């Protein structure tokens with residue numbers, strides 16, 4: 531990735547952002563080491579109290595399995611982070627657990643989207659980083675079991691699929707859950723089974739083709755009829771990674787249709803979602819058909835958008851929106867899942883250790899070279915540690931206004947949150963953005979434009 535701007539001295543991105551201490555190269559190296567140590571702290575909590583299960587409950591020191599039987603969510607989600615952070619013994623142990631204990635032959639209805647982004651994406655990425663064929667065999671087996679999800683009248687995916695029988699259910703999906711081309715396209719390239727790419731491309735395109743005359747998509751859609759069931763449009767939950775994957779599919783596969791869909795979609799998004807409130811830029815909710823603003827909610831999930839804007843060349847806009855995300859975070863020293871920017875009020879107070887604001891900080895740093903974003907990341911990391919660290923791991927917050935901890939450590943804190951912090955403070959060579967694209971779960975996949983199906 532080219533640096534578009536020279537590294538600048540530390541400065542605030544907006545009047546609303548608090549002043550930050552500069553981070554020089556030596557401090558960045560110390561921060562990277564500290565992030566690695568905190569990641570290990572969380573990993574060791576999982577290892578000690580939840581080994582062989584999906585997730586650690588960090589307060590009760592117990593394990594959680596999403597479906598009553600384990601799919602090894604945490605070790606799979608964490609494996610490429612273990613590799614990137616240079617933790618070979620831990621990575622080898624996780625790999626053995628996965629390769630010898632994991633079976634997808636289970637009579638359980640799983641959420642297609644979550645299993646694709648965490649488990650399929652994690653296995654594919656770990657295979658590309660380690661060349662362990664057992665991981666690819668598991669990914670191929672999982673892809674075969676999951677792909678009946680696409681067998682619907684519209685090509686849009688059913689929400690649930692049974693891993694043993696292929697039975698599907700759940701007819702109301704959304705754009706984010708319909709855009710899974712990076713994972714299925716990579717599976718197609720690695721196995722030679724092109725049908726995976728075609729099914730995933732068809733689903734993503736089915737959303738795009740149903741965009742409104744304004745070029746916007748809605749929040750919920752019926753899998754059987756293809757009719758929108760909720761016409762609210764925004765960059766948050768249920769739509770977020772649809773935008774992300776239009777751009778990333780272009781980067782990964784160089785498919786011209788992805789670039790065309792991205793170009794027209796981002797133009798509409800940048801036209802209709804923005805609102806200026808007191809000089810700050812926010813992205814809110816609009817009606818997909820009229821473009822009229824219907825809500826002013828922003829939150830932890832929306833905070834991915836500055837990173838996507840920066841990655842795709844919309845740098846000035848990205849800087850302004852990131853300043854708003856950081857101002858929202860700084861109110862309580864952790865960000866809420868939802869914040870009404872017009873009322874300046876928290877509307878959903880939980881913080882489940884989400885990565886998006888860190889992700890955007892990293893993309894902005896990597897693309898602009900502006901040291902301010904490392905300083906911002908240092909503040910985010912200090913806050914995370916202060917609010918969420920427990921003696922045995924990291925805990926979500928049930929309320930950012932009181933810093934009350936919840937007994938949850940979602941696997942994405944190890945897949946994403948710590949990874950983005952580590953990348954932010956590490957040399958760019960740690961992950962070459964010319965060679966890799968990070969999935970929505972932060973799993974690096976190798977760009978393979980020469981062999982696009």
Ligand code: DMJ
Nearest residue numbers: 771884885886942970971
């Ligand atoms: C992750 O599973 C992914 O980043 C997804 O796209 C959104 N939600 C979580 C993190 O917040």
